Amino acid sequence: MAAKQTHCALTVRTAKAAFRRFSVLDGLEMLSIETPGTEFPLHAHDEYVFTLVYVGAEPVGHGGQVHLVPEGAVIALNPGEWHSNRLLPGVGVAYKSIYPPTSLIKSFTANLSLGDARFHQPIWQDRSVSRALAVLHRALESDSSVLECETAFLYFLVSLLEAQATLRTAQRVWAEPVHVARVREYLAENFAHRTTLNDLSDLTGISPFHLLRIFRDTVGAPPHQFQNHLRIEEAKRLLREGIAAGQVATEVGFADQSHLTRRFQQVVGVTPGEFARNRNSVQA
DSSP states (O other), X not given: OXXXXXXXXXXXXXXXXXXXXXSSGGGOEEEEEEESSOOEEEEOOXXXXXXXXXXXXXXXXXXXXXXXEOTTOEEEEOTTOOEEEOOBTTBOEEEEEEEOOHHHHHHHHHHTTOOOEEOOOSEEOOHHHHHHHHHHHHHHHSSOOHHHHHHHHHHHHHHHHHHTOEEOOSOOOOOOOHHHHXXXXXXXXXXXXXXXXXXXXXXXXXXXXXXXXXXXXXXXXXXXXXXXXXXXXXXXXXXXTTXXXXXXXXXXXXXXXXXXXXXXXXXXXSOHHXXXXXXXXXXX
């Protein structure tokens, strides 16, 4: 689908965000955003991310480049891919994102005998893909049956795979640098603790500058942002279990609840309170 040359500006004065989690599709989560001026700094998700831009346009930073996502285009990101969401001056944007867990994608690709799907381009301007994702959004937001939601998801996934997706089959296994693997493992086990760059340098035996460079080049983000990613993912898990936000902030390593709220909203798009209120699955 050709990119539009003009973009509709939203008249909304303040950002609107709505988050929901569904009992169908392995607890798939959905975020609806309508905003004149909200940006998301560099971050990643443990789930796949599929976003359809309904109104306006949005620059997305990914892989060291900035891609302009026009109205009607789809963003497709693999788990762990670092990206940022930016704004065009004077152009609001409305979009809806779904976050399917890897287990869901694997179950469908296994049934399709397609193996493990990994998407190698972030922006898709394909009419069939956009239409299939819009149909899935409508199915999730309306009083649709489980069968209809599963069918809509399968049609979307197949349309995306048929368009341009590359499957990770018979590919050479790439070995992560040992120093990076050691830091990732350490941060995964100690994300709630105060960690300094010198700590990581001592852990690996290489200089802080060299460590920063190879970690960023390998992971896609520096160690402190990777640590924040781990903290946010753990905070989401605890909030789903009904733990109070203040206690969650302490357990995941943030200074206080306001610090958690600020970081959480920058990545998830809603506050911990709104996320917690919608933690119970909604039957589509």
